[in-house]
Amino acid sequence: MSATVLKPWFLLSPALMLLVGLLVAPLTIMAVYTLFLSVDIGVDEADLGLRNWWALLTDPYYHYALWKTARVAVITTVICVVVGFVPAYVIASSRSERRWLLMLLLLLPFWISFVIRTMSWIYVLGARGAINTILMWLGVISEPVEMLYTEAAVIMGLVHFMLPFTILNIFVAIEASDRNLVAVARTLGATAFGAFREVTLPLAMPGVATGALLTFVLSAGSYVTPIILGGPDDFLFGNLIFSTVMIEINWPMGSTLAFALLFILGGSILIYNRYFGLERLTRGLA
Numbered sequence: 001m002s003a004t005v006l007k008p009w010f011l012l013s014p015a016l017m018l019l020v021g022l023l024v025a026p027l028t029i030m031a032v033y034t035l036f037l038s039v040d041i042g043v044d045e046a047d048l049g050l051r052n053w054w055a056l057l058t059d060p061y062y063h064y065a066l067w068k069t070a071r072v073a074v075i076t077t078v079i080c081v082v083v084g085f086v087p088a089y090v091i092a093s094s095r096s097e098r099r100w101l102l103m104l105l106l107l108l109p110f111w112i113s114f115v116i117r118t119m120s121w122i123y124v125l126g127a128r129g130a131i132n133t134i135l136m137w138l139g140v141i142s143e144p145v146e147m148l149y150t151e152a153a154v155i156m157g158l159v160h161f162m163l164p165f166t167i168l169n170i171f172v173a174i175e176a177s178d179r180n181l182v183a184v185a186r187t188l189g190a191t192a193f194g195a196f197r198e199v200t201l202p203l204a205m206p207g208v209a210t211g212a213l214l215t216f217v218l219s220a221g222s223y224v225t226p227i228i229l230g231g232p233d234d235f236l237f238g239n240l241i242f243s244t245v246m247i248e249i250n251w252p253m254g255s256t257l258a259f260a261l262l263f264i265l266g267g268s269i270l271i272y273n274r275y276f277g278l279e280r281l282t283r284g285l286a
Contacts, residue, residue, distance in 0.1 A: 033255040042249040052256040062240070062257070066264075069237040072151065073219040076158040080166040080215045081208055083159070088170035088207075089200070109164055118157050118228050125153050125229075149231035157225040162218060166211035173207025174200065206276050213272045217265050237261050 037047035056062050091102045109117060124130050127144040135141045147153060177200070185195040223238030235243075241261065245254035 030255040030258060033252050034259060036252040038248075038250040038252050044252055047252075052253050055253070056256055056260055065235065065237050065240045066260075068235075069220050072155060072158070072236060073216045076155055076162060076219045077212050077215045079155070079159050080162050081170075081212050084163050084166035084211065085170055085204070085208070088167045089174060089204075091167075091171050092174035106164055106167055109160075114161060115224060115228075117160060118225050121153065121157050121160070121229055122148060125156070148229065149234070151230065151234050153229040154226050154234050154236075157229045158219050158222060161222075161225065162215040165214050165218070169211035169214065170204055170207040173204045173210070177203035209272065209276050213268065216268060220265060221261065 033044070034052055035046070035048050035050075036044040037049070037051055038044050087102075087106070091099060091106070094102060122129070125147040126132070127146070127148070129148070131147065132141070132144040136144070181199050181203070182195045185199050186192070190198065220236070221238050222236060223242050226234050226236050226239050237257070238261070241254055241257045244250050244257060248254075
């Protein structure tokens with residue numbers, strides 16, 4: 001081979017070695033572990049069968065975990081898209097001298113640790129938290145309402161974390177659209193709402209889809225938020241993987257569960273790529 005042909009591969013070699021060492025090799029080891037069988041705590045034997053996959057497909061407990069994860073992720077995604085569209089539209093429509101301040105307010109949550117932001121909800125939703133304290137002071141309730149350690153609390157925590165991602169992607173889609181199209185629609189007799197419905201909203205849909213995909217994938221793979229804000233029954237599939245690997249020390253089953261989640265989320269990404277293209281995923285963070 002000529003030097004011209006080898007040069008790109010030489011330049012890419014550091015990144016390729018990192019990719020192989022940090023992604024391909026661990027995934028290969030996990031794939032091999034799915035063929036093992038746990039016989040005792042921390043003791044595995046080469047079964048070279050599909051018992052772990054059969055357990056995943058036949059055990060209703062795993063089906064419930066998948067269903068609960070999908071439900072929480074979908075609800076979180078819908079809330080983020082509906083709530084996030086308005087601030088994204090306002091930021092995109094604002095004047096340049098105000099836009100930097102609005103963008104700064106949007107990016108401020110990224111300056112604080114995700115765990116700290118999640119734990120802050122304990123002081124909002126707890127029995128002696130801000131909401132219960134205010135409601136009892138106003139006389140609306142006589143005793144604290146149980147809001148913490150519920151599925152609703154988990155969803156609120158996930159929305160708090162995912163909302164900036166959704167707003168950024170919708171903002172980028174609206175900002176990249178041709179503003180003259182709205183003026184043309186108004187000139188042709190469309191009302192302000194009609195121009196928004198027929199022009200702005202369709203042009204923003206790729207950003208909505210991108211934000212929805214990121215929110216769904218990150219929510220479905222989350223395990224920190226359910227641990228902090230959820231109760232014993234408010235676990236997601238990520239918590240199931242964590243407990244299987246770290247508490248039960250069942251690496252074969254944990255690897256199988258991890259690959260199952262990988263296949264499901266990977267399928268969602270493939271569907272998105274079919275209709276929108278993966279290159280849109282990077283625009284919201286550019």
